[in-house]
């Protein structure tokens with residue numbers, strides 16, 4: 002079983018100025034704890050939209066890897082985003098899902114992955130080129146390093162435990178948006 006904080010720390014240890022878009026809840030809490038940086042874009046409440054935002058960033062920045070850290074519950078709420086990603090197929094998009102098989106943040110209600118749904122297979126069926134499921138930290142690090150080097154788009158479903166993360170990133174979406182845009186070299190609005 003993978004600890005999502007440990008795995009997120011590994012991601013952050015590998016990046017330089019690559020953008021990382023984080024889903025609401027534990028994904029963004031872990032990212033903040035692993036090292037706050039202007040290139041981190043934390044979503045507040047917009048459940049399921051991390052990969053939609055990441056897709057847009059990946060299309061706008063084709064020369065750079067763009068990483069999305071997502072939750073299983075959030076992705077399941079917006080599965081059509083996988084089909085949209087596949088239509089565009091940006092080679093630089095790395096979509097990582099922390100699959101703890103529950104909505105941990107709202108009380109641990111089981112998601113569909115606790116029953117029959119396999120997110121890597123769903124992504125493959127949607128048309129995402131490179132889909133992997135991993136269950137150990139070593140396997141995660143190995144596939145992440147491949148995804149960081151080799152063309153995608155990638156979907157990595159990582160089996161994680163259900164731990165609550167204590168990280169609390171800045172709460173103002175406006176502040177986070179401006180900070181992120183500035184880090185991308187986009188002129189202020």
Ligand SMILES: Cc1ncc(C[n+]2csc(CCOP(=O)(O)OP(=O)(O)O)c2C)c(N)n1
Nearest residue numbers: 026027046048072073074075103104105106
């Ligand atoms: C549209 C919508 N419905 C419900 C919520 C409440 N909500 C916040 S986090 C969360 C669970 C997210 O589950 P997951 O993405 O698997 O992350 P985890 O909590 O397991 O880390 C829910 C249901 C929300 N923010 N938006």
Ligand SMILES: [Mg+2]
Nearest residue numbers: 072073074103
């Ligand atoms: Mg979950």
